[in-house]
Amino acid sequence: MKLELGVALGLAASLAAAQAPDKLVSGPGATLTENKCKICHELEHIRRTPLSRGEWADNLKNMRERGAPMTDEEMAVILDYLAAYYGRDPAPPAAPDTLAGGGDPVARLLDAHACSGCHTLDQRVVGPSFREVAQRYASDAGAAARLAAKVRSGGQGAWGQVPMPPAPALSDDELLTLIGWVLSRK
Numbered sequence: 001m002k003l004e005l006g007v008a009l010g011l012a013a014s015l016a017a018a019q020a021p022d023k024l025v026s027g028p029g030a031t032l033t034e035n036k037c038k039i040c041h042e043l044e045h046i047r048r049t050p051l052s053r054g055e056w057a058d059n060l061k062n063m064r065e066r067g068a069p070m071t072d073e074e075m076a077v078i079l080d081y082l083a084a085y086y087g088r089d090p091a092p093p094a095a096p097d098t099l100a101g102g103g104d105p106v107a108r109l110l111d112a113h114a115c116s117g118c119h120t121l122d123q124r125v126v127g128p129s130f131r132e133v134a135q136r137y138a139s140d141a142g143a144a145a146r147l148a149a150k151v152r153s154g155g156q157g158a159w160g161q162v163p164m165p166p167a168p169a170l171s172d173d174e175l176l177t178l179i180g181w182v183l184s185r186k
């Protein structure tokens with residue numbers, strides 16, 4: 001838990017410089033959340049504070065007391081969204097334990113960016129399994145930022161001489177989501 005918080009914060013900080021438009025990670029409920037939360041403040045409040053589901057629930061009640069206009073239904077959608085995409089629970093409720101979770105946002109990203117052609121959760125294919133990556137860096141606080149940079153620009157030498165190609169099309173938010181997910185597979 002502590003590690004994941006550090007990982008998310010470190011990565012968010014290292015990517016902050018490159019972050020231009022004020023948008024949240026796309027997913028079910030993202031637009032509603034943006035619209036409601038931007039009424040009073042920057043979305044940065046959401047990005048820099050990964051909270052557990054329970055903490056997000058408290059935060060949303062607090063925001064409503066401060067005047068955020070949300071029906072109970074809207075609040076439930078926003079809570080699901082924040083807990084899944086800006087949570088620090090060990091595994092978000094929808095996270096797949098295998099990579100075969102078709103509708104899952106992480107699985108979609110892995111497929112869309114061809115990661116799944118070379119990586120699986122538990123077995124080496126062309127690259128290391130995500131489980132062994134998570135285990136290798138379990139107590140390495142700087143790992144998230146380094147891995148994010150490496151996935152974006154590609155590289156070799158950490159696991160062997162086979163190179164990983166660059167993935168320049170990944171947005172910062174997608175990268176954050178993927179690396180956070182990989183590192184929590186330990």
Ligand code: HEC
Pocket residue numbers: 033036037038039040041045046049059060062063066067068069078
């Ligand atoms: C009616 C105004 C208002 C709306 C709408 C609003 N907030 Fe806030 N929020 C505040 C105020 C006031 C603060 C405290 C002052 C500050 O830090 O800017 C705050 C602070 C926060 C913080 C920092 C932690 C804290 O408790 O100080 C988070 C996280 C947060 N808001 C999340 C949200 C989310 C998520 C939404 C959308 C569902 C939202 N806010 C919508 C007024 C609002």
Ligand code: HEC
Pocket residue numbers: 110113114115116117118119126127128133147150151155156157158159160161162163164165167170178182
């Ligand atoms: C064409 C095959 C290929 C694709 C596509 C690919 N990888 Fe890799 N990946 C590798 C190889 C090979 C390595 C080992 C590189 C090394 O030894 O440093 C690796 C290593 C990694 C590592 C560990 C890096 C380290 O330094 O320990 C992570 C994390 C990773 N990949 C994530 C991803 C993600 C996320 C994607 C999709 C955006 C992806 N990979 C796409 C082949 C691939």
